[in-house]
Amino acid sequence: MLRRTLLATAAAGLGLMTAGGAMAAGMDKVKACFVYVGPIGDGGWTYQHHQGALAVQEAYGDKVEIQYQESVPEGADAERVLTQMALGGCNIIFTTSFGYMDPTNAVAAKFPDVKFEHATGFKREHPNVSTYNARFYEGRAVQGTIAGMMTKSNKIGYIGSFPIPEVMNGINAYYLAAKKVNPNVELSVVWAFTWFDPAKEADSAKALIDQGVDVIAAHTDSTAPLAEAAKAGGAVIGFGQASDMEAYKPSPRVSSIIDNWAPYYVERVGALLDGTYEQSDVWAGIAGGEVLIGDITDAVPAEVKAAAEKVRDDIAAGTLHPFTGPIKKQDGSDWLAEGATAPDGDLLGMNFYVEGITGDIPK
């Protein structure tokens, strides 16, 4: 009955701001809930989030209860799923896709006692909404290095999902790193307009291969691009995306970016248990262990492997930033001066290609 009143009041537009500090005392048991955009068996993005959820269970055993919902469409349906979870007693809800941003904030307004954690977004409209993301572009710099050195046709490809800043970061970092080791490299980008659709992803990979591309990076969630590359019989290589995708080792999968959400999830749920939880906005990368570079296989020569690992280690050490000037935008205008590194604000709002990439960003 209490929950009902609460919901009705909030829906009537009266803000309930009574929960401030209510969690400070810590909790005996936490119900942690996860909303996934794809199936947990996608072998990529959602799979990794689910691994994080399982790690939470592992870390706290009986003190946590895990609940999750797969394949939740981004939009009105997400709002219902979130509300059901909050009503069902979830204490903390992780919403693991960009498109859950507005629903997360809308539901958070109605349940001030429930903590909401939104992955990859920027809106924290209420004190109980935190955001978290990983610097995937750091991993792209490692992949770009491999791509630039490995391509024989000097044509490398990238399967984009949606032209949002996170993806633009990845494309530009990949290209810049490839260009650095191979000035003749050309990048083709195909937009799939989906996060998870194996058929579309395979078509995108095929389109790239037909253009003569022999190294493919994907920013979508399934293993379909690697499966397509495998058909080329060793002539085309690619990378595991979001998850290690080790089934395609040693080739076409020559390395991977692994999203490692487990440390963050364990930390946040732990903070809720011991009463130290606070609203936050986290953006960690290779150094923080959120972005892991999967094993670089023997399908690449030793010097390529060494170069890639050096990029990885330099980024981890903080001596290399994937976006270090001089860098111009595609239209020729200046972006970063000699020696300057990209401020986070520029990266979070990135909506342009860097100089040298051909083609238009879908508008």
Next chain:
Amino acid sequence: MLRLEKRPNPSRFWLYATPVVAVVLTMFFGGLLFALMGTNPFAVIRTIFWDPLFGEFAFYLRGQLLVKAGPLILIAIGLSLGFRAGIWNIGAEGQYIMGAICGAAVGLAVYPTENRLIFPLMILAGAFGGWAWAMIPAILKTRFNTNEILVSLMLVYVAQTILAKASTGFLKNPEGMGFPGSRNFSGYPAAANPELIAGSGLHWGGVAALIVAVAAWVLLSRHIIGFQIRLSGQAPRAARFHGVNPSRLVVLCMGLSGALAGLAGLFEVTGPAGQISIDFNVGYGFTAIIVAFLGRLNPIGIVLAGVLMALTYVGGEMASTNLRLPAAAIQVFQGMLLFFLLGVDVLTNYRIRMAKGG
């Protein structure tokens, strides 16, 4: 040996019994599937069909049923008119998208003006967007005799591309830090379509669905156009002798179903969805085809079918979260419903006979 024999007239009994039998069969075989997966089938069926209506959180979920059923009913009723006349608009999903884009564009163009006329104007624009998109296959059919099934279906993919362009380009929120998606209508009262009674889930889309259901019923049973629609479906030649103009009927049915789908899109984008985004459409236009047939192309039947379909969605989500069923199992369950519906529907037009002598 069993043999199918065509009935001289469609069976009235099976016409109405089919949906019921299909639901029962779905429950049975779905339950079997769940049992094989190691979940208690009775708990699943109860979670899907009972809990959203009478369970602990029914106060919230009943409203959500209306949110889900509203657009399904609105679109399905439009489609059913054409289906009755043998005009197959399969592209309601595209018309739904275009209605949402046109309606939203009108609202966003005058942002942040506050005026009572804005929302009604957006409703008109939404209906127009869906209507115009449906006119493409309609006119191609009447002028060049193209197949409206293919053209309307293909236009769904065109509409999705325009939707992507809208959310990353011409309707993008200028204050959205470069992220795709339009402004959220929940922050713009003049253009918003909020719940009419807090917590009820009822917004103008639900009201429109009910009004349209009644209007369609009156049209079909009392109006000359309704008679022409029914006649064209049952006896096209007779219809022509009765002075029915087939081209006019195509334009009318496609236009009506397009406009209703556009309306559904507009109510959705200004209400539950809140904004134009790349993933705005979630398949209402396609699911509505199932709803139309499940409801026997009858307005009252469609209202019931829409609620039933909404129940499988909302309850299915509950079953998936609370009982840890994979989302795919729920989709299989929904697929079964259509499968059994079509399967059992054979009995409306055919009867099973034992063949003599093997």
